[in-house]
Amino acid sequence: MHAIERMSAAGDRPGRIARLALAAAVAASSAPAFSQAPAPADPPISAWVMGTTVYRGKSKGQRYILHASVIVPGNPQNPGGAAAFGVDDAGNVTFIGRTEYQPTQSLSTVRRKFETPKPPMTGEQAPRYLMVCSWPVDDAHKANGAVTTGFGERDDSATSISKDGTLQESLNVKWTSVPSARAKGKFSKTDYCGEVARTGKSSAPLWLLPGKET
Structure with a gap:
């Protein structure tokens, strides 16, 4: 059994x-x-160039300005510094400018007046890609934390040029945020952001000519 x-x-x-x-x-x-947590998004940027070349009249000359900002994750309210760089289609990196100090780091911005060697400026003279950097600073305006970077690509479809007869010509150029994987390698020759954050200077040549104060 x-x-x-x-x-x-x-x-x-x-x-x-x-x-x-x-x-x-x-x-x-x-x-x-x-589900797998999504990868954090790259910091977005906002950037544009606006300006006018005047050919006749009392205001004869150039008036161009570039504005570039990066939104720092976490909305930090501490003071910060910023810098911006560009790279053209040939791969040449240029230093656009820096902001030594601003009261809050959350929206770090670089604004710079500039001129072209031979006016008027065209959209093709603007950098193909931008890199905008931000870092926290202490009371002495010295960098004391990690650098945040955002990247943008020139949006040629948004470039506009308007002419007022033979008197003046105006230009508007915009950049659109892109993933770091698309543009970061174009700025990889040197730690451009860290260099400016540490020393206040850049080994990259200045982009175009400093603009006159108006």
Whole structure:
């Protein structure tokens, strides 16, 4: 009798294994799925150039300004510094300018007046890519934390040029935020942001000519 029971138990073992496997599969399929946390988004930037070349009249000359900002994650309210760099289609990196100190770091901005060697400026003279950097500073305006960077690409579809006869010509250029993977490598020759944060100077040549104060 015991021998028969043992034989029956042994004969049913494959069936029990199959039932256990099926139960485990059902339990796994009904268990809540844990989705992978999305990668943090790259800091967005906002950047544009606006300006006018005047050919006649009392205001004859150039008036161009570049504005570039990066939104720092976490909305930090501590003071900060900022810098901006550009790279053209040939891969040449240029230093656009810096802000030594601003009261809050959350929206770090660089504004610079500039002129072209030969007016008027065209959209193609503007950098293809921008890198805008931000860092926290102490009371002495010295960098004392990690650098945040955001990147943008020139949006040629948004470039506009308007002419007022032969009197003046106005230009508007914009950049659109892009993932760091698209543009970061174009600025990888040197730690441009860290260099300016530490020393206040850049080894990259200045982009175009400093504009006159008006």
